[in-house]
Amino acid sequence: MTPAPVPTTRFLPTVSALVRKDLLLERRTRETLTAMVLFSLSTFVVFHYALDRSSLDGDLASGVLWVTLLFAAVLAIGRLFVTEAEQGGFDGFLLAPVDRTALFVAKALVLCAFLIVLELILVPAFAVLLLGPGLGQALPELVAVLLLANVGIAVIGTLVGAIGVQTRSRDLIVPLLALPLIIPLLIAGAEATAPLLLDGGAEPLPGRWLAVLALYDGVFGLLAYAVFDFLLED
Amino acid sequence: MFGRGLTALSLFTALTLTTAFALVFFYAPNDADQGFIQKIFYVHVPMAIVALIGFVIGGWYGLKYLRKGDRADDLRSYVAIHLSLILGVGVLITGSIWAKAAWGHWWVWDEPTLVSFLIVFLLFACYQPLRFSIDDHERQARYAAVFAVVGGAFVPLNFMAVRLAESFVHPRLGTTGDSMPGSMRLTFLIAIIGMAALYATLWRYELASKNATFQLRALRRRLGGDEDSLPRRSAAPQVLS
Amino acid sequence: MAEPALRISGLERRFGERWALRGVSLELPAGATLAVFGANGAGKSTLLRILATLLRPHAGTVEVLGRALPREGWAVRGRLGFLGHDPLLYRELTVRENLRFHARLHGIGDARIGEALERVGLGRRADDPVQTLSRGMTQRAAIARATLHEPDLLLLDEPFANLDPAGAEQIAPLLRGPARVLISHDLEAGLAEADHVLALRDGRVALLAPAAGVDAARVREAIAG
Numbered sequence: 287m288t289p290a291p292v293p294t295t296r297f298l299p300t301v302s303a304l305v306r307k308d309l310l311l312e313r314r315t316r317e318t319l320t321a322m323v324l325f326s327l328s329t330f331v332v333f334h335y336a337l338d339r340s341s342l343d344g345d346l347a348s349g350v351l352w353v354t355l356l357f358a359a360v361l362a363i364g365r366l367f368v369t370e371a372e373q374g375g376f377d378g379f380l381l382a383p384v385d386r387t388a389l390f391v392a393k394a395l396v397l398c399a400f401l402i403v404l405e406l407i408l409v410p411a412f413a414v415l416l417l418g419p420g421l422g423q424a425l426p427e428l429v430a431v432l433l434l435a436n437v438g439i440a441v442i443g444t445l446v447g448a449i450g451v452q453t454r455s456r457d458l459i460v461p462l463l464a465l466p467l468i469i470p471l472l473i474a475g476a477e478a479t480a481p482l483l484l485d486g487g488a489e490p491l492p493g494r495w496l497a498v499l500a501l502y503d504g505v506f507g508l509l510a511y512a513v514f515d516f517l518l519e520d
Numbered sequence: 521m522f523g524r525g526l527t528a529l530s531l532f533t534a535l536t537l538t539t540a541f542a543l544v545f546f547y548a549p550n551d552a553d554q555g556f557i558q559k560i561f562y563v564h565v566p567m568a569i570v571a572l573i574g575f576v577i578g579g580w581y582g583l584k585y586l587r588k589g590d591r592a593d594d595l596r597s598y599v600a601i602h603l604s605l606i607l608g609v610g611v612l613i614t615g616s617i618w619a620k621a622a623w624g625h626w627w628v629w630d631e632p633t634l635v636s637f638l639i640v641f642l643l644f645a646c647y648q649p650l651r652f653s654i655d656d657h658e659r660q661a662r663y664a665a666v667f668a669v670v671g672g673a674f675v676p677l678n679f680m681a682v683r684l685a686e687s688f689v690h691p692r693l694g695t696t697g698d699s700m701p702g703s704m705r706l707t708f709l710i711a712i713i714g715m716a717a718l719y720a721t722l723w724r725y726e727l728a729s730k731n732a733t734f735q736l737r738a739l740r741r742r743l744g745g746d747e748d749s750l751p752r753r754s755a756a757p758q759v760l761s
Numbered sequence: 762m763a764e765p766a767l768r769i770s771g772l773e774r775r776f777g778e779r780w781a782l783r784g785v786s787l788e789l790p791a792g793a794t795l796a797v798f799g800a801n802g803a804g805k806s807t808l809l810r811i812l813a814t815l816l817r818p819h820a821g822t823v824e825v826l827g828r829a830l831p832r833e834g835w836a837v838r839g840r841l842g843f844l845g846h847d848p849l850l851y852r853e854l855t856v857r858e859n860l861r862f863h864a865r866l867h868g869i870g871d872a873r874i875g876e877a878l879e880r881v882g883l884g885r886r887a888d889d890p891v892q893t894l895s896r897g898m899t900q901r902a903a904i905a906r907a908t909l910h911e912p913d914l915l916l917l918d919e920p921f922a923n924l925d926p927a928g929a930e931q932i933a934p935l936l937r938g939p940a941r942v943l944i945s946h947d948l949e950a951g952l953a954e955a956d957h958v959l960a961l962r963d964g965r966v967a968l969l970a971p972a973a974g975v976d977a978a979r980v981r982e983a984i985a986g
Contacts, residue, residue: 377849382867
């Protein structure tokens with residue numbers, strides 16, 4: 287029965303415990319990832335018919351890929367805090383002698399992980415279903431852009447998810463808030479990947495978009511980290 | 521507390537706006553390409569600038585509320601964002617009119633500033649629904665403040681991102697300022713001052729009005745006992761303490 | 762001389778415009794049990810949640826285990842055990858996984874988990890998902906969670922609900938030892954465990970006395986007013 291230790295010394299173990307719990311839950315239920323993947327594949331089919339094209343390249347390909355990713359992300363964001371809200375998880379966490387910002391970091395990591403897994407399936411599917419030119423050489427650069435964007439989406443998604451979960455109209459608020467905030471990421475991502483997907487052969491990645499993504503990630507990361515605590519207290 | 525100097529401010533606003541109007545119609549030159557309709561620029565741009573500053577002010581007061589917990593700051597944040605949203609509708613409408621007159625379409629995606637503004641507007645349009653969906657007053661104020669802070673930070677970031685992406689068809693203020701003849705510059709300056717004064721007046725008016733309502737309600741409560749005399753759900757801040 | 766478990770003075774808490782607690786003051790010595798009674802909506806759960814550092818007091822002073830809330834809440838959390846209406850368990854995870862998660866959050870090792878499971882009688886169901894357990898067993902799992910880190914103060918909201926009398930008797934000793942705040946709708950059972958009695962009515966203290974001089978009838982009268 288020793289007195290509780292000062293929370294900050296156990297930040298990483300706390301984050302680790304939270305992440306492992308969420309990944310374990312997802313592995314047990316497989317709800318979120320399955321929904322994300324199926325929804326994205328369906329979206330590709332919709333695009334095929336809506337655009338009446340079998341093969342996309344350049345700007346159009348870039349746009350379709352990013353929009354699909356965005357919608358799948360919004361799905362995941364809506365689910366991110368659901369177990370906490372429904373099964374009293376917030377209380378369980380709030381009662382623990384831990385730094386509360388660990389929840390923010392943990393949830394952002396989980397969301398980022400979901401997005402990465404989604405992209406591992408989505409990008410090949412996209413290459414097969416809709417993309418005209420091959421991916422080959424452009425792949426590393428595509429991966430870099432996706433990773434940077436994932437971090438930004440994860441940060442914003444965690445923040446919006448946490449705001450939304452305490453409101454009455456949770457399923458409405460989350461997409462409404464998330465979309466405008468993610469649009470700049472979408473713009474940067476789409477502009478960055480458009481030259482990579484050109485029919486005539488991939489062109490080099492315009493570096494400034496990576497800078498924009500990194501800047502956005504950094505600013506929002508710090509901001510979200512700073513305000514998250516206020517969302518949990520009562 | 522909030523209504524001090526309201527009369528003087530209103531008079532100043534009326535005066536400035538009238539002057540601006542006069543200047544726009546009689547002093548500022550007609551644009552060679554776009555003709556008379558270009559003068560809507562003197563409404564559209566000042567409105568946009570003041571609205572955006574208003575959003576950032578809302579974020580600033582949100583931050584203050586989070587740090588100090590003074591409900592008056594929450595009220596100020598709410599009023600700032602609320603007024604900026606109203607101005608925002610004006611910005612989008614006047615922008616649309618200008619686009620139609622100048623380029624033949626009701627909306628053009630080529631102007632980064634207009635598109636950025638739309639995105640910011642869409643974000644802040646969620647402010648009141650968000651507030652409305654949280655019942656507990658204190659939590660409502662806290663969450664709204666977090667939102668205001670995030671939104672306020674979003675404004676510059678968003679503009680930067682969109683500007684990088686689009687072509688520069690929309691005349692940017694910086695470059696326009698260099699080539700603006702003196703008469704245009706003066707009119708524009710007066711227009712901005714007028715719009716800012718209008719915002720300040722409406723701001724002070726709304727704060728004073730809400731404060732009066734709260735005090736009345738508090739008095740009623742004290743006279744009638746501890747009864748609940750509040751509307752059950754509301755997006756606006758309801759109390760000052 | 763051990764610090765008192767609780768020292769509360771003029772505690773107030775509201776939700777919107779409704780006052781849930783008004784002018785509550787009391788002191789609970791170390792290791793003692795406070796039974797809290799009251800009608801629905803009287804403020805019992807609110808009081809418990811404030812003591813658990815889940816809610817912030819709006820006025821007055823609250824000291825739990827010698828620490829002032831909300832400022833020093835972080836320092837005292839690890840010494841509290843909370844059992845509310847929600848078991849605070851993830852339904853798709855097994856009992857053991859839930860306890861392991863809880864242990865990690867509290868910075869204690871897994872060593873005590875097996876023993877805690879045996880004590881509440883869930884040794885054989887430890888690796889079943891919580892959603893497959895009956896309500897009584899879920900309650901036992903929740904009790905295991907609340908006591909795993911050996912808290913100095915237990916905050917219990919109807920701990921014997923969902924348990925049959927035999928089960929309640931098996932569990933009761935586990936909850937003895939530390940100081941306790943115990944909410945119960947069963948007046949007799951609550952009084953039996955209590956050292957001190959608090960009855961709330963509309964958020965205010967209707968009765969505050971040592972348990973020795975109080976019987977069920979007097980409590981009932983205080984609650985109803």
